Amino acid sequence: MSIPGLLPFVVLSQTNDPTMVLTQVAKAVEAISDRQLQRNIAAASGILAGLVLKKDVIRKILRIEIMRESVIYQEILEEGEAKGKAQGKAETTRKLALNLLRIEMNVEQIAQVTELSIEQIKVLQKEI
Secondary structure: OOOHHHHHHHOOOOOOOHHHHHHHHHHHHHOOOOHHHHHHHHHHHHHHHOOOOOHHHHHHHOOHHHHHOOHHHHHHHHHHHHHHHHHHHHHHHHHHHHHHHHOOOOHHHHHHHHOOOHHHHHHHHHHO
């Protein structure tokens, strides 16, 4: 508990009460004077605590606003946003291809417009 870099791992130690251990970790995190280090340790602690505790318990113990400012949290958030955008684009492309199939545009033209493969378009054709 005295080495900040090890705090995130403490909650994974063998204990009968991981909630109490996380509470102790949270107090130790609060005592860290370097704000960036505090944010990163809080975020890492929350992530690892998720292996042994439910998220609502973690949220009650660790201050979520500190974790949100962490570079670790920001990276995870950015990754999720990028995946969401990619999924949104894929779904839009899929819907466009389906609409073009419904108006009976030929498969080759749909492939040019949507950048989907002909095989992918033929799979969509079977959905109609």
